[in-house]
Every structure is written in structure tokens, then in C-alpha cells.
Amino acid sequence: MIRPAELEAIRDGEIDLAFRRWNRARVKVGTRLRTGVGLLEVTSVDAVPLSALRADDARRCGAASLAALKEALTVRSSGQVFRVGLRYAGPDPREILREAVPTAEELTEIRAGLDRLDAASPIGPWTRATLRIIDANPEVRAPELAAQLGRPTPEFKRDVRKLKERGLTESLAIGYRLSPRGEAVVDHEDGPRERAPRRTGTPLPRSIGAPATRALRAVDLHTLEAVCSWTRSDLAALHGVGPIALDRLAAAMADIGLGYAPD
Structure with missing residues (x-):
């Protein structure tokens, strides 16, 4: 709140x-x-x-x-x-956990924990299907992922939070992606798969809201390092990017020593 x-x-x-x-x-x-x-x-x-x-x-x-x-x-x-x-x-300690690729022993413990979540669920096993659909659809809105699985969105989001607690997923400004830890779990069970290269840089802050995030993604701005190449006035001209989003972008960039390009 x-x-x-x-x-x-x-x-x-x-x-x-x-x-x-x-x-x-x-x-x-x-x-x-x-x-x-x-x-x-x-x-x-x-x-x-x-x-x-x-x-x-x-x-x-x-x-x-x-x-x-x-x-x-x-x-x-x-x-x-x-x-x-x-x-x-x-x-948040989960941020550190996400980046920690598990050892063989840890993988055994993680999989056992997922098995316990599946066993306790009234809908049956869901953990692997959820990890796989996020892996295949990074940065896709929760309602769309839930619809693919035939699940109500609130229940799907609740279960994704359980995976996040284990450091397996990351919440983005829109949608999710697997963390390096989560990728290691999926690869251990399904075998290594080709993935798009993970974007380097600082992700857009979730506080700017979905409309602004969609507008920035539409012009291939996915990180603060990319945003700083634009002027504030040029970003303001994008539909969905309002003054509050611009202020929050400015604050997030200032935290890492960046700012808007000069007009």
C-alpha cells in the first residue's frame, strides 16, 4: 500500500x-x-x-x-x-538468490521443494508448467500466460510469487522471466535450450506503469542505459509516457549516475 x-x-x-x-x-x-x-x-x-x-x-x-x-x-x-x-x-535477498546458479545438491533440494508445492496444490502439479511457460514467454503479461494454462490470473500470479520466493523467477515492469537460477532448474529437467541473450543493463523500473513500459518497448528501449540516449521531451512525445513516468525514470537513472540526453 x-x-x-x-x-x-x-x-x-x-x-x-x-x-x-x-x-x-x-x-x-x-x-x-x-x-x-x-x-x-x-x-x-x-x-x-x-x-x-x-x-x-x-x-x-x-x-x-x-x-x-x-x-x-x-x-x-x-x-x-x-x-x-x-x-x-x-x-531484497531474493535478488541475490536469483543470480546464484545452484549446485547439484541445491538442484535436488529445489526440485524436492517444487514437488512439495505440486503435492499440496488442489489443481495438481503446476510448478514445472509455470516455469516453462515463463521461460518460453519472457516479458508477457500475466493474464496472457494464465490464459494459455487455462488458469485464473489471480491464482496464476499467486503461484508465480511462490516461485519468486525461491529465486526462480523475476517480476519485470510487464510480465516475468526466469532468473539464472530458474533457468538452471529447467535446463536440468528438460536439457539446455536456446534462449535469446539476456539483456544487459538496468531494467525499466516497475513504478513507471504498464502504459509507459509498453511505449518504451515499442521503440526498443528496454533498459535505463537505453533510455538515457533520449531527451525527456522526445520521450514525452510517446503515447503513454506521462510526467510521473518521466520523473520516475529520471530518479531511477540518477541512482546509477545517468540522466536524459540534453535537448
Whole structure:
């Protein structure tokens, strides 16, 4: 429920609070949350009266003003207001796991884990079919993949997350692809297969949204390193690339020392 711009601000140390109206606290101190920018850690959880909020609270949570913060919290009248302290806790460990090609012993453990998922599923074995369809269709939207398997999209996406937890898949701005770890599992079971070369560079951030991602892909821009060869005004002329997407692209490029080409 934390918006992409807020996630980036937490990572950069500009925001360290969030406010929620809950019937009871849904996180506790020490909880770690996986997000698009990495891990966030909950540092405090306190129920507070709405009247106790101050301008500093609004600043620390990224609200435009104290009035705007209070207005957002009064949309729902039930429940208590909770002040949640947050800090960036580093990259998602799954990113490291994805790049780790498994040993023979690890492959045995991974396959046994997939067998357990299959055995526990009410629809029967699904793990290998899901890995194979992602392998054959990288960067394809989840509804299209689910339709090929004859599965409801929400259930398909839920199961892909289980594979992601094991470092076998990667979520892209649109669709998925197998990680090097996932490719090793499929190759071990089916034999090595020809794949298109993995694109080098930094993938487009998911925070720019699907319309902007489709527009960039249509002109063969798949990485931030490719985007930086374009001017902001030329990208703005592409249908689907709006000011918010442009700002998020600029922020993502700045993180790796890049920027738009000069006009």
C-alpha cells in the first residue's frame, strides 16, 4: 500500500513514517516488508489520536501538509490511527538468490521443494508448467500466460510469487522471466535450450506503469542505459509516457549516475 514514490523516498531517507487507520496494528516492530525498492523495516508502531498529529508528522510521511494528512486519514472513520516508523533495510535477498546458479545438491533440494508445492496444490502439479511457460514467454503479461494454462490470473500470479520466493523467477515492469537460477532448474529437467541473450543493463523500473513500459518497448528501449540516449521531451512525445513516468525514470537513472540526453 506504499506508493512507488514514497518507497523511493524511504530508501533515500527522506521519509521515515507512514500513517494508517486500522482496527488493530497489522505490523510490529522488526517486521520486514519486501517492496519494489528492497526491504523496509518497521521501527515503531504507535496508536495516536488524530488531534495529536503535527506538521512534522506530515513532513516525515511525505504528505503535502498536515491538513492533507488528516484528510486522508478521515476517509475511513472506523479504527485507530497508527503511526508506523520505517527505514530502508537493504536490498531484497531474493535478488541475490536469483543470480546464484545452484549446485547439484541445491538442484535436488529445489526440485524436492517444487514437488512439495505440486503435492499440496488442489489443481495438481503446476510448478514445472509455470516455469516453462515463463521461460518460453519472457516479458508477457500475466493474464496472457494464465490464459494459455487455462488458469485464473489471480491464482496464476499467486503461484508465480511462490516461485519468486525461491529465486526462480523475476517480476519485470510487464510480465516475468526466469532468473539464472530458474533457468538452471529447467535446463536440468528438460536439457539446455536456446534462449535469446539476456539483456544487459538496468531494467525499466516497475513504478513507471504498464502504459509507459509498453511505449518504451515499442521503440526498443528496454533498459535505463537505453533510455538515457533520449531527451525527456522526445520521450514525452510517446503515447503513454506521462510526467510521473518521466520523473520516475529520471530518479531511477540518477541512482546509477545517468540522466536524459540534453535537448
